[in-house]
Amino acid sequence: GAVVSQHPSWVICKSGTSVKIECRSLDFQATTMFWYRQFPKQSLMLMATSNEGSKATYEQGVEKDKFLINHASLTLSTLTVTSAHPEDSSFYICSARDQSGGSSPLHFGNGTRLTVT
Amino acid sequence: DAKTTQPNSMESNEEEPVHLPCNHSTISGTDYIHWYRQLPSQGPEYVIHGLTSNVNNRMASLAIAEDRKSSTLILHRATLRDAAVYYCILRDHTGNQFYFGTGTSLTVIP
Numbered sequence: 001g002a003v004v005s006q007h008p009s010w011v012i013c014k015s016g017t018s019v020k021i022e023c024r025s026l027d028f029q030a031t032t033m034f035w036y037r038q039f040p041k042q043s044l045m046l047m048a049t050s051n052e053g054s055k056a057t058y059e060q061g062v063e064k065d066k067f068l069i070n071h072a073s074l075t076l077s078t079l080t081v082t083s084a085h086p087e088d089s090s091f092y093i094c095s096a097r098d099q100s101g102g103s104s105p106l107h108f109g110n111g112t113r114l115t116v117t
Numbered sequence: 118d119a120k121t122t123q124p125n126s127m128e129s130n131e132e133e134p135v136h137l138p139c140n141h142s143t144i145s146g147t148d149y150i151h152w153y154r155q156l157p158s159q160g161p162e163y164v165i166h167g168l169t170s171n172v173n174n175r176m177a178s179l180a181i182a183e184d185r186k187s188s189t190l191i192l193h194r195a196t197l198r199d200a201a202v203y204y205c206i207l208r209d210h211t212g213n214q215f216y217f218g219t220g221t222s223l224t225v226i227p
Contacts, residue, residue: 004160032213034215036217043217043218043219043220044155044161044217045217046216046217049213091158093160093161095215103166103168103208105151105163105166106151106161106215107163108153108160108162109160110160111159113158
């Protein structure tokens with residue numbers, strides 16, 4: 001089946017630094033990728049939708065200058081958390097689909113646990 | 118996206134069937150019903166999806182009400198590895214965006 005690889009699986013960084021998370025579709029081309037954030041014991045919250053070659057669409061309340069998304073190829077999207085602070089500590093998950101339409105399932109990465117000290 | 122309502126938690130004995138309900142009374146005619154599950158510290162995993170007819174796959178069955186305002190995910194024989202949070206999600210015909218509700222946390226008792 002379709003595989004989405006997310007890297008790193010965990011990262012610890014100091015407050016004020018930036019962290020980049022990669023999301024790759026390994027055996028399919030993903031025209032659209034989605035980025036989620038999940039706090040402990042809560043559901044996934046959609047942050048943004050990225051389409052290959054165009055600017056990402058951010059959900060209301062998500063700062064696009066803080067969470068930079070790049071989707072430069074059909075197999076790679078990156079999320080950069082800029083000037084990270086302890087409140088940005090969370091579980092970040094990406095997903096991708098290999099075709100458009102409501103019937104196509106999403107394929108998820110295994111998430112990146114970010115801890116900002 | 119139309120909203121879904123699920124019980125916060127359910128329990129099942131190992132090797133018994135589990136019926137996980139989902140209400141989606143505002144579903145539109147072109148919305149697909151998707152189910153995903155998430156194990157601790159992992160990304161969600163696709164389980165099954167359907168539009169109008171009941172669906173079966175190797176993981177589960179999906180029973181969709183005739184008026185489509187509710188659906189039930191059926192795990193035929195629960196195992197300890199099925200303990201997870203199960204999410205019922207509606208996707209429109211474009212497939213754009215994908216919002217998660219609160220999900221049902223399933224506990225499987227040995």
